[in-house]
Amino acid sequence: MSATITCPICGRRSIYEFRFGGENRGPRPFDDQATAQQWYAYVHLRTNAAGPQQEWWYHRDGCGTWFTTWRDVTLDCEVEAKEGKNE
Amino acid sequence: MNDRLPGPALRVNPEKTIHFSYRGRPMQGVAGDTVATALYASGVRIFSRSFKYHRARGLYSLDGQSSTCMMEIDGIPNIKAEITSLREGMAVRPQNVLGSPQRDLLAVAQWLDWAMPPGFYYKLFHKPWFLWPIFSKMIRRAAGLGRLNEEGHPGNFENLFLNCDVCIVGGGPAGLQAALAVAELDLRVVLLETRSHLGGFYDWRVVRSAWGQPFWARGRELENTVVQHPAIRVFKQTHLTGIFADNLLSAVQTGQPGEVFDERYMEIRAGSVVVATGSAERPLVFENNDRPGIMQCGCAHRLARTYGLLPGNRAVLSVGHDLMLEAAIDLADMGLEIAVVADARSTGQDESLVDALAQRNIPLLKGWLAAEARGKKGVKRVLLTNRMREESRLFQCDLLIASAGRAPVLDPLLMTRTRFELDRQTGFMLPVQLPSRLYAAGRMLGWDDAQAIEDSGRLAGLKAAADCGFALSDFIKPLEKSLQGRFQFRARQMMSRAPGPGHKSFICFDEDVSVADIHRVVAEGFDSVELCKRYSTAGMGPSQSGIPGQNLPLALAECRGHTLESLRPAKVRSPLRPTLLGTLAGKHYQLVKQTPLRKIQQQLGASFVRAGQWERVQYFGNDPTAREEIANVHANVGLMDVSTLGKFRIVGKDALAVLQRMYVSDLSRLIPGQLKYSAMCNEDGCLIDDGMITCRGGDDYYFTTTSARARDTMEWFGYHSRFEDWDYHIVNLTDGWGAVSLAGPAARQVLSRVVKDDVGNDFYSKGYVETQLKNGIAVRLLRVGFVADQGWEIHAPASATAAVWNALWDAGQDFGIQPFGLEAQNVLRLERGHIIIGEDTELRTTLLDLGLGFLWDRNKKGFKTVGVAALHQTENQPDRMKLIGFKMNDPSQTPPGGAIIVDTQVRGYVTSVRYSQALKQSIGLALVEAPLARDGTLLEIFIGGPDRRRLGAKVQRGPFY
Incomplete structure (x- = not known):
């Protein structure tokens, strides 16, 4: 676990105040009907990149904002946004 | 007992007496004492008995570096008396003794050492197997440290979580200068110091410093500046226990007298970290180096200067550093008779110190060191030899101040990805490559000169501050340059013992591991540092690398005939200091909400x-x-x-869109005054919440959730609308x-x-x-x-x-x-057939399984309603569990909740069941396999226990009442 996460509203805070929302894989790719394969991929599959990834975090014990940040999972710390990746 | 020598650098107040008890007998110390110094002042010389051989052990380091000072204090075992401040009314007891530390009946163990080589219990007692439990019990009784308090864990414990720009580990001159350099830029500093005061090795030295005033005064001046600085938070008696990724530090602070906690766990999140832990004395290893009356040089000097206690009457010194020669002169001036000073270095001493010793008629033996201490319950004579043990001389004394030299305190850095190399000039293991945002400073880098130590602290502070976004290269570069020119050569002293078999020359006091044991372990093939450490258990006791860490790699190199360059420090792990379980548990808060109607x-x-x-x-x-x-x-x-109940207001242009996504019903036709019951599913289509929704007019909605779900609703709504540019506000009115x-x-x-x-x-x-x-x-x-x-x-x-x-x-x-x-x-x-979420549902029961499919509006399109895709898919799965109501055949029988439903195998279980007075009948809800869910199906409910039987029940769909 990295030690801090930077909330866009409250700034750098202890990670214990946040809830992890998973890697950012964009909005749900299907509407109300989906094939089993689509649903499975959306609910269960993850990229699990070794290195920087964009993640969702929720400031649960703070302002209650959902936001994305970049974190290098091999170093366990927040990093600068990776160029050319989704915003 | 409270007669203390006067002195300018005292940290005790002899006017203020503190009462405590030792082994049930009343004793006295003074304000500022640690438990160890108060006992020493009261004449206690044997503090404990060792782990394995029950050898007498006494005051050794004053910094709690080994288990020799562990005692049971106020019912808590394994408290280090050397670093525990004395408090009024403390009850102190020795541990691991049968009788008293003076006369320990288990001391016979020391004559049986030949039968107890490393790992002996595995080698000797495993055959025949049926005897092992008996031997195991005996060994556990004889070995081990404290006695666990079985009634619980007394004391007050706390947690503290801090953020800061720079965290500084070590409150010596380098750490203090680093703190000031950072704080002057208005960055927030947290400074951790293990001792109860700041100033490091300045604190007790009375010789004049380069600044004109004595070192102790310089230390106090720095201490005051730092303590008063508004940007610096100082934590004394605080032991770093770990450094983790992204500069997360953990520490444990011992409560000082007057503090509301006994110990507290701290976590510090720092932008940058400066480690300035300085150096410690490397123990001198010789025969019987653990006898009471043998102590480190700093320990003796601090006893005299910090606590006003003359450590003995007639002393022999065997040392290896100029600071120790300075201590010898100072102790002699305070009235300690010094028989002889042996300096393991053949050359390289500061001439002015040599002259000062000569002026006081203290003989100095260059290139000599202690080879053996004699006397059982306290040192009586010391055998000094030259380095190769060609000559020897015997001296009478009651105090042996022994130290091989100084070595850096590397523990914090050893937990990080720092790379070390042995430096030939200083004989230190120096960090040559540090991870980003981590700096080392001061004496651990080999500096000996006070000015250089302070400058290196300042330099590290500036570098740490630069990491926080300050352009400081104009200050950093000149300082780096001036430091480069100031490296003073000090004779390095890597030797830690005179030649000899070393049967009772202890490397590790905690675990009673001697030099001979190391030789035996290497002979058995455990020849790398890590293997040797595990097999011999040297350094696996409470002090970890504290005392054994200094000499274990050296002893190993000596034993294998390796060069010193091949030395690798043994790994250390968190916690660096033994931590009470109570501290880790922290305060047990019972946070509970009460309603306005309580x-x-x-x-x-x-x-x-x-x-x-x-x-x-x-x-x-x-x-x-x-x-x-x-x-x-x-x-x-x-x-x-x-x-x-969770109560929420949601308002805004897109409030309806949000509700449409969360709830399975179509809420678009909700008109003011209408109230709708609906439910929320997760992406699996499983029911997570139900409640009432109403429109208050316009874009203003009010809805309720279950009590359990109230907390997560905001998060859930935010999560599922995070990609949308929706305009809405949600207000949690649950508590309001x-x-x-x-x-x-x-x-x-x-x-x-x-x-x-x-x-x-x-x-x-x-x-x-x-x-x-x-x-x-x-x-x-x-x-x-x-x-x-x-x-x-x-x-x-x-x-x-x-x-x-x-x-x-x-x-x-x-x-x-x-x-x-x-x-x-x-x-x-239950009579009305309504469910309670979490009681009658699981995380695998979909809306349809629960018979709530009527809530799902299939015609609602385009809102990506959470869970609907899964509902479509699971709709026709035949093998799902269904929630049904049932009546017992025998109206008076009520099975317990959770009872299983069986035929030839388990078919489901009861989720809720009660006897209804109104119906004169036991009724309940159960999750059963789909084929059993038809109205009127007969069920058998299994009752376990002594009168195991099956009760009949009948499925009834719809309300009972």
């Missing part, structure tokens, strides 16, 4: 129960089955506190609003008496009304049939909820109003 209900005789974050009423009076409460709701009218439930045949009459409006049929046909009570309180009325046909929830601001309750209560007197609690609610809703 007091009223208490007066009515409520029994409360913890339900999630809340305390709720289980039942009133003495009947846990709440029969009268239930009967009263059936016959008259009941009143219940439902303030714990209270609610009461009015239910029963007379509910309408009661309501008509309190509500201001004209209450015709039109009023009652609405599901949702915003109105006022006659006493002027604005309320929201929700028509809810959870527990009775005639039922309303009355929502009002928390401050007015009690007034609402009272108004209903007064109006209801003519109709026999009575309060009811959770138990009554549970039975009433």
Whole structure:
């Protein structure tokens, strides 16, 4: 676990105040009907990149904002946004 | 006992006596004492008996570096007396002794050492196997340290979580300068110091420094500046226990007298970290180097200067550093008779110190060191030899100050990805490559000169500050340059012992591992540092690398004939200091929420129960089955506190879109005054929440959730709309609003008496009304049939909820109003066939499995409603569990909740079950496999225990009442 996460509203805070929302894989790719394969991929599959990834975090014990940040999972710390990746 | 030598650098106040007890006998110390110094002042010389051989051990380091000073204090075992401040009324007891430390009956163990080589218990006692339990019990009794307090863990414990720009580990001159350099830029600093005062090795030295004043005065000056600086938070008696990724540090602070906690766990999140832990004395290894009366040089010097205690009468010194020669001169000036000073270095001493010794007629033996101490319960004679042991001389003394030299304290850095190399000039293991945002400073880098030590601290501080976004290269570069020119050569002294077999020359005091043991272990093939450490257990005791860490790699290199360059320090792990379990557990907070109606209900005789974050009423009076409460709701009218319900307002242009995504129903046709029951699913289509939704007009909606779900609702709404640019606001009114439930045949009459409006049929046909009570309180009325046909929830601001309750209560007197609690609610809703989420549902029961499919509006399109895709997919799966109602065949039998339903195998289980007075029948809900879910199916419910049997039941779909 990295030690801090930077909330866009409250700034750098202890990670214990946040809830992890998973890697950012964009909005749900299907509407109300989906094939089993689509649903499975959306609910269960993850990229699990070794290195920087964009993640969702929720400031649960703070302002209650959902936001994305970049974190290098091999170093366990927040990093600068990776160029050319989704915003 | 309180006669202390006067001195300028004292940290004790001899005027103020502190009373404590040792082995049940009253003793005295003075304010500022540690337990160890107070005992030493009172004449106690044997502090403990060792782990394995029960050898007598005494005061050694004053920094708690080994288990020799561990005692049981106020019922907690394994407390290091050297670093524990003395408090009034402390009860101190020795541990690991049979009898007293003076006469320990288990001391026979030291004559049996030949039978106890490393790992002996595995080698000797495993055959025959049936004897092992007996041997194991004996060994456990003889070995081991403290006695666990079985009644619990006394003491007050706390947690502290800090953020700072720079965290500085070590409050010596380098650390203090680093702190000031950072704080001058208005960055926030946290400084951790293990001792109870700042100043490091300046603190007790009376010689003049380069700044003109004595070192101790320079130290106090720095200390005061740092303590008073508003940007620096100083934590004394705080031991770093770990450094983790991204500069997360953990530490444990011992409460000082007057503090409200005994120990507290700290976590510090720092932008940058400066490690300035300085150097420690490398123990000199010789025969019987553990006898009471043998101590480190700094220990003796601090006893005299910091605590005002002359450590002995006649001393022999065997040392290896100029600081120790300085200590010898100072101790001699304070009145200690010094028989001889042996310096393991053949050359390289500071000439002025050599002259000063000569002036005092103290003989100095260059290139000599202690080879053996004699005397059983305390040192009586010391054998000094030259380095190769060609010559030797015997000296009488009662104090042996022994130290091989100095070595850096590397523990914090060893936990990081720092790369080390042995530096030939200093003989230190120096960090040559540090991870980013981590810096080392001061004496651990090999500096000896005070000015250079302070400058290197300042430099590290500036570098750490630069990481926080300051452009400081104009300051950093000149400082780096000036430091480069100031490297002073000091004779390096890597030798730690004179040649000899070393049977009683201890490398590790904690685990009684001697040099001979290391040789034996290497001979058995465990020849790398890590293997040797594990097999010999050297360094695996409470002090980890403290004392053994210095000499184990050296002894290993010597044993294998390797060069010193091949030395690798043994790994260390968190916690670096033994930490009480109580400290890690922290304070046990029972955070609980109370509703605004708690007091009223208490007066009515409520029994409360913890339900999630809340305390709720289980039942009133003495009947846990709440029969009268239930009967009263059936016959008259009941009143219940439902303030714990989640209550939310959602407003904005896109509020409806959000609700449409979350709820499975179509809410687009919701008109003001209408109230809709609906449910939320997760992406698996499983029911997670149900509640009421209403439109207050325009884009303004009000909805309720279950009590358990209230906390997560905001998060859930935010998560599922995170990719949308929706314009809405959601407000959590759960705690700001209270609610009461009015239910029963007379509910309408009661309501008509309190509500201001004209209450015709039109009023009652609405599901949702915003109105006022006659006493002027604005309320929201929700028509809810959870527990009775005639039922309303009355929502009002928390401050007015009690007034609402009272108004209903007064109006209801003519109709026999009575309060009811959770138990009554549970039975009433069961009679009506309503589910409770989490009780009758699981994380694998979909909306359809629960028979709530009617809530799902399949025609609603384009909102990406959460869970709908899964509902489509699971809809036709044949092998799902279904929720059904059942009646017992024998009306008086009530199976326990959770009982399984069987035929030839398990087919499901009972989720809720109660005996209904109204129906004269046991009824319940159960999750069963789909083929058993048809109306009228006969079920068998298995009852375990002593009278195991099967009870018959029959499926009944739909409400019972």
